[in-house]
Amino acid sequence: MSQSRTNVLAVTIAIYVATFVSAVEGTIVSTALPTIVGNLHGVALMNWVFSIYLLATAMVTPIYGKLADLIGRKPVMQVGLGIFIVGSAMSGLSQSMPVLIFWRAVQGIGAGALLPVSMTIIADIYTLEKRAKILGITNSAWGIAAVLAPLIGGIIIDKLSWHWIFFINVPIGLVTMLLFQLYLHEPKRKRAANIDYLGSFWLMLCLLSLMLSFQTLSGQPINWLGFIAGIAISGLSLWLFIRREQRAVDPIISLELFKNRPFIVQNAIAMLINGYLMALTVYVPTWGQGIHGVSATVAGLALTPNSILWVIGAFTTGYFLARWTPRHILYFSLSFILVSGFILALLPLSTPFGWFFVITAINGFGFGIALTATTLTSQRLVSVENVGVATSFNTLGRTIGQALMVSIYGIILNTGMQQSLRHHPGTSMAMMNRLINPQTAGSLPTRLLPALRQVLYNGLHWVYAIGFVIVVLAVVSNRFDHSNEILGVKSEQ
The missing domain is CATH 1.20.1250.20 (MFS general substrate transporter like domains)
Structure with a gap:
């Protein structure tokens, strides 16, 4: 420049x-x-x-x-x-x-x-x-x-x-x-x-098929045939994309990047924690509106501490980069996300809504450091001429993590609620839709509200439990990061 x-x-x-x-x-x-x-x-x-x-x-x-x-x-x-x-x-x-x-x-x-x-x-x-x-x-x-x-x-x-x-x-x-x-x-x-036009085509078809297949999972009933067909097309396109990139003069994504294990680990962690992020940003407001009956505005404000502490965490990343290895930085930042995920997975139904402001603040600080660190480290792990590809690869991984996990969480929530509804006679999924909207929740029979809130809680509990598992996988993945060996970074620890 x-x-x-x-x-x-x-x-x-x-x-x-x-x-x-x-x-x-x-x-x-x-x-x-x-x-x-x-x-x-x-x-x-x-x-x-x-x-x-x-x-x-x-x-x-x-x-x-x-x-x-x-x-x-x-x-x-x-x-x-x-x-x-x-x-x-x-x-x-x-x-x-x-x-x-x-x-x-x-x-x-x-x-x-x-x-x-x-x-x-x-x-x-x-x-x-x-x-x-x-x-x-x-x-x-x-x-x-x-x-x-x-x-x-x-x-x-x-x-x-x-x-x-x-x-x-x-x-x-x-x-x-x-x-x-x-x-x-x-x-x-x-x-x-x-420009590798054929490689670009196979890559787009692979991503489109993959994301469309998971999109079918959000429907009721689930179109399993469409899901399997989408995964099959995505897998075939991926194989054709790899074959093309092996022969391309200037591949759209160099396969050499996949031999760079620290680079792949950094982006895998970014994808995983972005998948967990959707459990927080999508379903914390759902908890507030459906279980506590607060307005959509108040429920959304529970995510504000996440945004504020995210910025603070990102600002502190430069300090850590100068002193710690990428692995230590991620262990430190992921510990905050792990704590917030663990608390969410164990929250009882009676938890006051104010606690979510604390939980999202803890999560935001960890995310601010983790995502800034994975982006910067990904850029440093490749040659100057591949910085654009590396940055877009990082963005793509984060997008895929969010898109796929949103569909999975939707299935988990619906399955959990449907199983729970069987144990509460007189309740239905239609009532659950009304419960989640504070404007229509008031029209539900008062005697059924405790049961309906319990049903919603059971579904959300499983969403947060799976979200916690995703964070654990990110922590485990960090164990395989050896960025410091390539970057020549020494930790003061």
Whole structure:
């Protein structure tokens, strides 16, 4: 990166805005989804408005990472932002659910560039010592988005219409493109852009089949045939992708990365703990609304300490990187996540809701260190020309971990509740749907509320138990990390 010409402050602001837009998109659409469904009459397709965005983003993330290394960060970021802006504008103009879902996919394809390329640019313009602090600042966008998105979404829907949920991205995206165009300068790449189109196709088909197969698990009843078919197609595509990459002149993902065990361990840990994170962010509000009867706003605020301590944890990572090995840093940070997971798995039904603020704070501090450390270490474990690929690989692993575990948790919750309902005569799954929504919970018979809360608790208990197992697997995986041997880092311990 041409440090002498690049305006680091302006580029950092552009990166923050791009990260915020990416972070706010999922939450703000979730807030508007009931209104969108009511307006477009597409309740049967409502899950796809959100999931297609995630699927499209996951598919193209590795490709953007490779292109960033081949042709440069700036053109790839500009293309991603351009596609995202078009997808946003057309989503806002949609008049039917199928059309909206199509343009949400386009929007997701553009969004796939925002996070990995942003983190790659940070690696270019900042030293390792400063990088952790900057990642802490940019990560704060996720916390701010978690708090502000429901409020912004509510105001837009009440004062304007759901269409502006998407239209608002257009001016923000254009300003971000302008900042990158004017203030980000990088030398021309000497490497020829020999894009591996066939390898890209097999990789996208593999990821699409994998994530769609797990998406079928969220339906009732579960389409096991569709799940098995998706896994089979994904496995075949993976085999064809590996064969292609072995012969490709410039592979989309170098198979040499998979020989780098510390790199794989770092990304496996990032994938696992992101899978656990979904148990916290999705089901803590469910506990608050269904068991304690608090409003959606109050239930969501229980995650605020997680966001705040996440930023603090990310800021402290630079201090630890200078003194500890990556393995010691992860053992330290994972211990906080392990404690929060253990407490959640053992919480009794009578636990006051205030305890969740403490639990999410503990978890957030651990996550801030762990995810910042895995990102930075992944970048350090590869050659300079592969930083973009390594960063996108890290982002992809985190996305896959979240997407797969959300489907698995949904199955666990539904199975746990269905088994528990058999022991409580007079209750039904329809009543559970009303219980989780505080606005409809009041219409349930008072005499059944204790039983229904017990049913919900039993389902959530198993979600948190599996989440704890996922964290344990991350801790065990860290035992196989030998990053210090490659990086030449010595621990003071």
